[in-house]
Amino acid sequence: MVVAPTQDALYDEIDLELSWSERELPERERTKHVHRLHPYLGKFIPQLVEALLARHLPAGGRVLDPFAGSGTTLVQALESGLDATGADVAAFNCLLMRVKTRSYNLFVLEREVRDALARLEAGEGDLGEAPYYAAEWFAPRAVEELLRFRSLVDCYEHADVLQVVLARAARSARLTPHFDLDFPRAPQRDEYWCHKHRRVCRPVDRAGHFIRRYGLDTVGRIKEFARVRTRDRRADVLHGDSRELAFGGAFDGVVTSPPYPGLIDYHGQHRYAYELLGLDELCELELGSAARGTSAGALAAYTEGIAATFANAAESLRPGAPVVIVINDRRDLYPTILERAGLRLEGRYRRHVNRRTGRRAGEFFEDVLIARAG
Numbered sequence: 002m003v004v005a006p007t008q009d010a011l012y013d014e015i016d017l018e019l020s021w022s023e024r025e026l027p028e029r030e031r032t033k034h035v036h037r038l039h040p041y042l043g044k045f046i047p048q049l050v051e052a053l054l055a056r057h058l059p060a061g062g063r064v065l066d067p068f069a070g071s072g073t074t075l076v077q078a079l080e081s082g083l084d085a086t087g088a089d090v091a092a093f094n095c096l097l098m099r100v101k102t103r104s105y106n107l108f109v110l111e112r113e114v115r116d117a118l119a120r121l122e123a124g125e126g127d128l129g130e131a132p133y134y135a136a137e138w139f140a141p142r143a144v145e146e147l148l149r150f151r152s153l154v155d156c157y158e159h160a161d162v163l164q165v166v167l168a169r170a171a172r173s174a175r176l177t178p179h180f181d182l183d184f185p186r187a188p189q190r191d192e193y194w195c196h197k198h199r200r201v202c203r204p205v206d207r208a209g210h211f212i213r214r215y216g217l218d219t220v221g222r223i224k225e226f227a228r229v230r231t232r233d234r235r236a237d238v239l240h241g242d243s244r245e246l247a248f249g250g251a252f253d254g255v256v257t258s259p260p261y262p263g264l265i266d267y268h269g270q271h272r273y274a275y276e277l278l279g280l281d282e283l284c285e286l287e288l289g290s291a292a293r294g295t296s297a298g299a300l301a302a303y304t305e306g307i308a309a310t311f312a313n314a315a316e317s318l319r320p321g322a323p324v325v326i327v328i329n330d331r332r333d334l335y336p337t338i339l340e341r342a343g344l345r346l347e348g349r350y351r352r353h354v355n356r357r358t359g360r361r362a363g364e365f366f367e368d369v370l371i372a373r374a375g
Contacts, residue, residue, distance in 0.1 A: 019052055019369065020353040034076075034226040035101040038219055039169045041071035041094075042183060043265050045258045045327055049352070050077040053256050053369065057323045058083060062253035067243040067314045070267075072098035074256050075236040082231040088239040088246050090287055092280040093168070093271045095240040100165050102236035107224055113157045114166070114216045120153055121212060127152040134276035138188050140206035143174045147208045151277055166219050168274035170211035175273065176204045183270075242286045244309040250317035258327040259310075260289035262303040262334075304334050308341035315343060315374045323347075326370040335370060344372040 031046045050073050058064055062083050066074035069087025075098055078085035085102075089095055120126065126149025135144050147167065154163040177185035180197035188204075195202035239246050260267065268275065268284045269292070275282055284290070288306040293299040311324060318324070324344055328335060339346055348371035 014351050015366075016350040016352050016369070019049060019350070021048065034222050034229070036071075036073065036076060038101060038222060039071070039097055039165055040172065040182070041097070042270050043258075043260065043267070044071050044073050047073055047077050047080075049327065050074050050256060051081060053325050053327075054078060054081050054083060057256070057325050057371070058254045063251075065248055065252040065255050065314055065317065066257045067246075067248070067255065067310050068257045068259045069098060069238070070094055070258070072101050072236075072238075075102050075238070076226070079230045079234050079236055080226075082234060084234050084236070086237045086239065086248060086252070088241065088243045088248065090240075090242055090283045091267050091271075092240055092282070093274045093278075094267070095238050096161060096164060096278075096280070098236070098238045100161050101226075102238070103161075105159070105223060105227070107220075107227060110159050110162065110223065111220045113159050114162065114220050117150070117153050117157060117163055118213050118216050121146065121150050121209060124149075125153065126150060132276040134272055138175045138177075138185075138273065139171075139208070140174075140176060140204070142206055143208040146212065147171055147174065147277065150208075150212055162219060162223075163216075164278055166212060166216045167277060168271065169215045169219075170208050171273040171277055172271075173211045173215075174205050174208035178202070178204075242283070244306060244313055246313070248314060248317040251319045252317050252322060253319055254322045255311075255314055255318070255324040255326075257325070259307055260287075261329070262289045262300055262332070263291055263293065263295035264289065266291040300332065300334065304338055305341070307334075308338045311338065311342035311344060318374065321373060324370075324372040324374075326372065327367055328370065329365070329367050330370075339370075339372050344374055347371045347373055 026048060033047065036047055054064065054077060060082065064074060064078050064083050064085050066087045069075060069089045071094060072087055075085040075087045079102060087098055128145060128148045129152055131144055131148060135147065139147065150167055154160045154167065157163060172182065175185060176188040176190055178189050178193055179195050179202055190204060192201050192203050267287055267290065268282055274280065289303050350369050352367050352369065354365040354367050
């Protein structure tokens with residue numbers, strides 16, 4: 002007879018220093034300063050990265066994240082006094098990382114953002130041609146406000162910041178239920194019962210108020226991060242396929258959370274941004290894309306691609322430098338991945354993940370794998 006483990010036995014296997022409850026680590030702390038410049042599916046929390054950097058990287062060292070996503074490792078490295086390099090195949094991810102980690106003249110930044118907002122509210126800006134996504138997923142007034150703001154962006158030194166503001170506003174202004182911003186399936190044009198607000202709601206029909214709210218919020222968050230980041234440290238962002246990129250070197254370690262197979266479409270979740278900003282797409286190079294599913298062939302391609310990335314990253318590491326990987330390996334792919342990458346598993350610890358985000362719930366655990374070359 003198989004007996005389920007007791008709670009004590011279960012938690013004996015968990016690293017409690019890396020596991021937080023909602024009460025201990027509320028959402029406002031998990032999205033502090035620039036971590037909330039734009040929502041991003043699949044990111045790991047900054048407090049976990051902060052703890053891993055403290056455990057495994059030397060003071061004043063240099064860390065690499067070959068699956069950098071929205072830049073959590075880079076931001077926390079700057080806050081922890083380290084240099085960092087992050088790479089990602091998604092152009093929008095790289096835009097987010099650059100905006101989050103750039104050093105600003107805060108006076109000029111705020112002046113430009115406020116000027117752009119004032120010009121939009123005064124009716125300035127050209128409509129230009131609306132991309133298909135905009136015409137399909139936004140109400141007419143919202144399309145007009147988004148396109149007029151888009152036409153103003155390039156007038157400013159901090160155009161990249163204004164692009165992120167535009168993308169964040171576009172995400173919120175879509176014709177989608179308020180409770181389904183992460184995974185909208187079709188435009189919502191009629192009234193609906195809202196699970197988030199517990200009442201009947203109507204789809205959003207404008208975008209200007211979001212642009213203003215997020216513009217001012219972005220300035221505030223960048224100012225907040227400027228107060229805690231280490232002044233003489235830098236972060237470099239590389240756009241491309243991490244299987245082939247030249248990362249440079251030498252790094253004192255890797256801290257990363259690779260994509261999960263068949264779970265998220267990392268380009269598709271920001272479709273509005275790619276359309277409005279005209280960003281380059283490299284969807285065909287995306288590892289673990291939900292579009293490829295989890296067939297045997299898809300998992301084999303995922304295993305090969307992740308292994309090739311770690312093998313490439315290992316060439317830029319100092320001798321003996323750790324490769325720290327945060328993953329839920331329920332398909333047991335990582336023994337093969339590490340072997341093919343020329344890495345040996347040195348340690349593993351498990352953490353409990355608080356999944357109280359959106360409408361998801363339930364127990365979830367991650368492993369933190371510590372590997373080294375050789």
